[in-house]
Amino acid sequence: MDVSLIQPAFTETDFSFLALFLRADIVIKIIMGLLVFSSIWSWAIIFDRQFSFMSLRNKANKFETTFWSGRSLDEMFDRIGDKPGDPMARVFMSAMREWKEGRSGTGSDLQIITLKERLDRVMALRVSRELSRAERGLGILASIGSASPFIGLFGTVWGIMNSFRAIAASHDTNLAVVAPGIAEALFATALGLLAAIPAVIFYNKFASDTERYATRLEGFADELSAIFSRRIAGRK
DSSP, X not given: OOHHHHHHHHHTSOOSHHHHHHHSOHHHHHHHXXXXXXXXXXXXXXXXXXXXXXXXXXXXXXXHHHHTXXXXXXHHHHHHTTOOOSHHHHHHHHHHHHHHHHTTSOOOHXXXXXXXXXXXXXXXXXXXXXXXXXTTTHHHHHHHHXXXXXXXXXXXXXXXXXXXXXXXXXXXXXXXXXXXXXXXXXXXXXXXXXXXHHHHHHHHHHHHHHHHHHHHHHHHHHHHHHHHXXXXXXXX
16 A cells, blocks of 8 residues: 555544544544533532632631630530521531520430430531531532443444444545544543543542541540530539
């Protein structure tokens, strides 16, 4: 085969991303569009969760500094008010409301045990709700990270099939005939990886951040439970 006949035809073909998309058939266009949308959605979640975890850490630091500064629980309760601004404060306020409601009891052993159980249950429920809120969007990142490579692979297979059909229709194995379809196929794979890799990396990061924050929030709930236990014991 004369390479000089192949080279001009090959160089005239536009292999830019836009040209590859416009030349693709409807199936590959849908796949590419889906992968681009998934990538944008993934990055939107990544930025949202990153700023959210930064805010959670800063608010937790401020609340713990205030909480352990020597103020009484009642003073903290009045200071925070009806709209606590962070999960740790909401755990505290939920427990304090339950404590104030149960504090009017007569002080029998049964009532003391019931109050302690109610306090622990209220705090555990609030911690669970706050962690569910912190994990928002992580399921989507996991889905994008696991599904995008396979969607891109499907586009690759479809593009290669189109290339083979083009060869069969033209009865020509010229590189200029094969190259556009192969490029489209590989472009679909690249888009799949482009969507999947950041999603997987940041999913693992945010899962680790959530686990650390859960440990911190549950630790605070345990310390608060111990404080209430001492107060309840003092009522016997």
